[in-house]
Amino acid sequence: MGKSVLLIEDERNIIEAIGFILSRDGWEVTTHSNGRDAVEAVRTRRPDLVILDVMLPDRSGFDILKDIRADAELAATPVLMLTARGQEKDREMARRAGASRYMTKPFSNAEMLAAVHDLVGS
Amino acid sequence: MVALNLLVFVCLLYVAFLFAIAFGADRAARRGRGAWLRSPIVYTLSLSIYCTAWTFYGAVGFAARSGLEYLTIYIGPTLVMIGWWWTLRKMVRVGRSQRITSIADLISSRYGKSNVLAVFVTLVAVIGLTPYIALQLQSVTLSFATFADADPSTDGYPGQQYTAFAVAAGLAVFTILFGTRNLDANERHHGVVMAIALEAVVKLFALLAVGVFVVWGLSGGIEQTLARIDASPISRWEVSGSRWVGLTLLSAAAFICLPRMFQVMVVENENEDHLRLAAWAFPTYVMLMSLFVVPIAVVGLEMLPAGSNPDQFVLTLPLADGQQGLAILSFLGGFSSATSMVIVAAIALSTMVSNHIVMPIWLRFTGGSAMISGDVRHVALLARRLAIAFILFPGYAYFRLSGGGEALAAIGLISFVGAAQFLPALMGGLVWRGATRAGALAGLSIGFVLWLYCLFLPSFGPGAVLPQELLEQGPLGIGWLRPQALFGTEAMDPVIHAVLWSLLLNAGAFVVVSLFTLPEPLERLQGAQFVDVFQHSATPGSWSGGLAQSEDLLIMAQRIMGGTEAQALFAEEARHQGLAGYLPEPTPDFLQTLERGLAGSVGAATAHAMISQIVGRATVSVEDLMAVADEAAQIMEYSSRLEAKTEEQARTARQLREANEKLTQISLQKDAFLSQISHELRTPMTSIRAFSDILRENDGLDEAARSKYASIILDEAIRLTRLLDDLLDVSVLENGQVVLSAQSGTLADVLDRSIVAADGSGRLDIRRDREAEQVVLHTDFDRLAQVFINLIANAAKYCDAETPRLSIRSQAEDGRVVIDFIDNGSGIPTDQHAVIFEKFSRIGQTRVDGAGLGRRSAARSWPGWAVRSPICQDRTAPPFAWCCRWARTPRPGPRNEGAGKGVGNHAPLVCGPAGPGFILSRRKVCPISTSAPSSTARPGRDAPISTPARCRPRVPCGWRSRDRATASSGWRSPCARSSSDASPTPNSRTRSMPTT
Incomplete structure (x- = not known):
């Protein structure tokens, strides 16, 4: 399919796992692992989909999402948010910040694939 | 002839009879029966104590000496009674509404409860009444003497002074028995009043009987009597107008002001309406009493030998005619007159003395308050009894001093003038609101002094008290100050002279001083209450x-x-x-x-x-109002205490609020912790799940990949385990269940273990001073290692320096080993110091790794340790004070207040001991599990925060001594200290350790 995905995540093992799953599914996976220049990375890579972890070094995932949505060129990019916090208020924050979808860790590989297909789909 | 003994016997019998009457009346009154005791008739009869022995005997003498002038003594009171609506009614109303107990009480109440005035009035009354009591004693004594003279067998007659003394003593006993039986709230004495009323009947009956005997028995009828009167010199007495007016006014004033009259008229009054009957009944009584005075005097002068004492005509006439029964009746009449007067006067005066002189003094000396208790009543009664005895004594003394030779009427008038001095203050106080205490005092003083000077002292006779020259030429030869001719009024009658000047100057001073002084608030209130008593009080x-x-x-x-x-x-x-x-x-x-x-x-x-x-x-009354005000004041005091309590509650509320805030904070921390734990658990779980899924699918993975993924799963599982261990460890420590097991070893050993466990990856550049670390410690090495592991791991994780460095320095200090962990990170903001060792706390806002349990464990691994924020200069602190260290790395931003003395902008690192509650003292040894430190530091996760920690446990003395006693090796100090200088991020330090 050749669709590109930018994975912004700081946990090495998780990067490895998601990268493996998506690559195998045919995605072009690039990764970024700190919050400080994440928006910059999105701007340069222009991925079809962003997978964004909430807890990042230096900068919160929510802030990054806000910046993406505030940027006219990037605003349309679907963003799948990942969080290790399962609380309702985090989900609500993500929705308000403009997340296209929200997933709580841990998740099954199938769920992940379904989600990305859903978001980029067709 | 009547035997003197018989007379004495009759006398005693009569007294016993009176006694019985008084006793019965008292009992009836106490039982609530005896409405008849309170009838207006009894009231009127009791007023008849105005007619004393002076009337009974003296009136005849007066008439024999001065003709009809004696009538003035009865016209005055008659006018007062007839005009009761204007004066007496008000006095009685005031007396009842203010619960007045005596004339002194009335005057002092009117002028603002002035005790000075009360004492003064009391003294004047006691002195003024002395001649009057003497007069009664004299009359009884004379009557005994008369009988003795007529009795041929009177060898045994002991003489006047003995009789007088016996009579005085007897009257004192009678008065004490009935006048002070109890302390009635209203000072009413039913028994006494009843006895007096009976005596009034007896004396009227006796006098009428003598009169009838004289007119019909001796003169032979009314016509003959009138003829004798015409022939008598009495009818030719010229009475000067001034004396008539003067004496009438004097007797009217005395009728109102005499303490005994005040007693029966106001204090013993049961009902204001009784005055209506008394208004006509009393004048009738007085008229009957004076009806036969002139006939007796005329017949006496005519029939009895010249030189006979006219004061005794009522006795000597029957005796001369051999009418023994009548003579005895007459004697009883005179006796009644004398005794009733003395009894009431003594009661009135003793009340005044005890209420206004004895009680205030007693209360002051015993420090008692004005509260009436049983004790006080007892004292009051005793005071009254003693007062009665002491009041009768001066009367007796006066009788002895004046020689008993004066005419009865003259003595009586002296007393009248003395009592009349109360009139301006009394009447003025009742009608004039402007009257003041100063005015009353001034008037009374001047009147009293003039009375003493002009009448009382001269009455003892020239040379007795006042020297002859003074009487004739005045003091120091000043003629216009002569006692009986003030301001040159020489030709005046001495009594009228005294009345004129004393009352004139008394009233003048009263009015003038009142005009020039202002009443005090209480006087104002009382004045209004008195003057407008009819508006203020309902009809009782x-x-x-x-x-x-x-x-x-x-x-x-x-x-x-x-x-x-x-x-x-x-x-x-x-x-x-x-x-x-x-x-x-x-x-x-x-x-x-x-x-x-x-x-x-x-x-x-x-x-x-x-x-x-x-x-x-x-x-x-105002007194009541004042008391109510006092109570109100107490209530206000109580409410102010309540207010204080309210403040206390506010304080408590504040504390509660603070506690609540803390709870809220803790709750937030808890949420953060749960969130953190969730993250910590879910993150490894995510990897485990993803890779196990991948492995399960086994979709064309090579062996290397499979092995790699399997090891990731293993690593993450270990990470989870460690996290759980940390959690359990914290909860165990929190519950205080940890027991340490002591071992011996060197500090270096512990640090070696700890560093391997905490920083396996070698991210940190750790610098140590192995020399200093050779100190021998006796402690629980596992726990201590855990403390170090936590601190080192913290530094490894959070030091934000480019090349993280951690210095570990140890130094033996004052029997302790202080270990400092100092990294080169940016340090912890001052405002976070307080929570450094709080469980779950993490410093910094963005992202943090770890549950925040590490530092908590560091602080808690040593039970009894606590961490506080106060900052002090380390080395200068006293041994047990909290200490602080300064991070080596400057930190931008606001500095803490502890900075100074060139320390500059170093963030303080704080930690300290919590006191001597060391767990080792429990001696219960059981190993505690410490988590296996992770061998992998995770540099990528290092938070941009530094967590300095510096612990300085102090070893309790108990431990030290115990160790000395039991441990063999070179234990010298219970504490070791170690420190290090260090790494990029947190400036961590721990000091601690009991050691050698």
Whole structure:
């Protein structure tokens, strides 16, 4: 399919796992692992989909999402948010910040694939 | 002839009879029976004590000497009684509404409860009455002497002074027995009043009997008597107009002002309406008493040998005619006159003396308050009894001093003038609101001094008290100051002279001083109460109000005591009184009980005022109001105490609020912790799940990949385990269940273990001073290692320097080993110091790794350690003070207040001991599990925060001594210290350790 995905995540093992799953599914996976220049990375890579972890070094995932949505060129990019916090208020924050979808860790590989297909789909 | 012994016997019999009457009347009054005791007739008869022995004997003498002038003594009181509506009614009303006990009380109450005035009036009254009492003694003595003269067998007659003494003593005993039996709230003496009324009848009857005997028995009828009178020199007496007016005024004043008259007229008054009867009955009585005076005098002068004492005509005429029975009756009449006067006077004066002189002094010396207790009543009674004895004594002394030779009337007039000095202050106070205490005092003083100077002292005779020259030429030869011719008024009668000047100057001073002085607030109030008494007080109802009053009382009591309780009280009393229904008669006893009951709820003064209002015995007096005000003040004081309590509650509320805030914070921390834990658990779980899924699918993975993924799963599982261990460890430590097991070893050993465990990856550049670390420690090495592991791991994780470095320095110091962990990170902001060692706390806002348990464990691994934020300069601190260290790395931003002394902008690192509650003292050894430190530091996760920690445990003395006793090796100090300088991020330090 050749669709590109930018994975912004700081946990090495998780990067490895998601990268493996998506690559195998045919995605072009690039990764970024700190919050400080994440928006910059999105701007340069222009991925079809962003997978964004909430807890990042230096900068919160929510802030990054806000910046993406505030940027006219990037605003349309679907963003799948990942969080290790399962609380309702985090989900609500993500929705308000403009997340296209929200997933709580841990998740099954199938769920992940379904989600990305859903978001980029067709 | 009548034997003297018989006379004495009759006399005693009569006294015994009076005694019985008084006793019976008292008992009847106490039992609530005897309405007849309170009849207007009795009241009127009791007023007749105005007619004393002076009247009984002296009037005849007066008439024999001065003709009809004796009538002035009776015209004055008659005018007062007839005009009762204007003066007496007001006095009686004031007396009742203010619960006045004596004339001194009235005057002092009117002028703002002035005790000075009360004492002064009392003294004047005692001195003024002395001649009067002497007069009574003299008359009784004379009458005995008369009988003795007529009795041929009178060898044994002991002489005048003995008789006088015996009479005085006897009267004192009688008065004490009946005048001070109890301390009535209203000072009423039913027994005495009854006896006096009886005596009034006896003396009137005796005098009338003598008169009838003289007119019809001796003169042979009315016509002959009138003819004799015409022939007698008495009818030719020219009486000067000034003396008539003067004496009439004097007797009117005395009638009002004499303490004994005040006693019977005002104090013993039961009902204001009694005055209506007395207004005509008393003048009638007086008229009857004086009816036969002139005939007796005329016949006496005519029939008895010249030189006979005219004062004794009422006795000597019957005796001369051999009428022994009549003579004895006459004697009893005179005896009655004398005794009734002395008894009432003594009661009145003793009340004044005890209330205004003895009690105030006694209370002051015993430090007692004005509260009436049983003790005080006892003292008051004793004071009255003694006062009675001491009042009669001066009378006796006066009798002895004046030689008993004066005419009775002259002595009586001296007393009258003395009492009349009260008139300006009394009447002025009742009608003029502008009258002041100073005015009253000035008037009384001047009047009293003039009375002493012009009349009383000269009455002892020239040379007795005042020297002859003074009387004739005046003091220091100043003629116009001669006692009996002031301002050159030489030709005047001495009595009139004294009356004129003393009353004139008295009234003048009273008015002038009153005009120039201002009344005090209490005087103003009292003045209004007195002058406008008819507006202020309701008509005092009689006690027969009965059930209507009871109902009012019940309604009031219910409001105050509560319905059930009040009704029970009333019903009980009704049963007690034998009445059907629930309303008792408002007897004095019941009222007292009720008042006591109410006082429990509303205070004594208020209760009294309330009952008085309803029973109508008295209106609220200023004293009551003051007492109510006092109670109000107490209530205000109480409420201010309540206010203080409110403040306390506010303080408590504040503390609660603070506690609540802390709880809220802790709750937030808890949420953060749960969130953190969730993250910590889910993150490894995510990897585990993803890779196990991948492995399960086994979709073309090579061996290397499979092995790699499997090891990731293993790593993450270990990470989870460690996290769980940390959690369990914390909870164990929190519960205080940790018990340490002591081992021995060097600090270096522990640090080696710790570093391997905490920083396996070698991210940190750790610098140590192995030399200093050779100190031997005796402690639980596992726990200590855990402390170090946590601190080192913290530094490894959070040091934000480019090349993270951690210095570990140890130094033996004052028997302790201080270990510092110092990294080169940016340090912890000052405002976060307080929570450094709080469980779950993480410093910094963005992202943090780890549950925040590490530092907590560091602090808690050593039970009894605590961490506080206060900052102090490390080395200068006293041994047990909290210490701080400064991070080596400058930190931008606001500095803490501890910075100074060139320390500059180093963030303090704080940690300290919590005191001597060391766990080792429990001796219960059981190993605690410490988590296996992770061998992998995770540099990528290092938070941009530094967590300095510096612990400085102090080893309790108990431990030290115990160790000395039991441990063999070179234990010298219970504490070791170590420190290090260090790594990029946190400036971590720990100091601690019991050691050698």
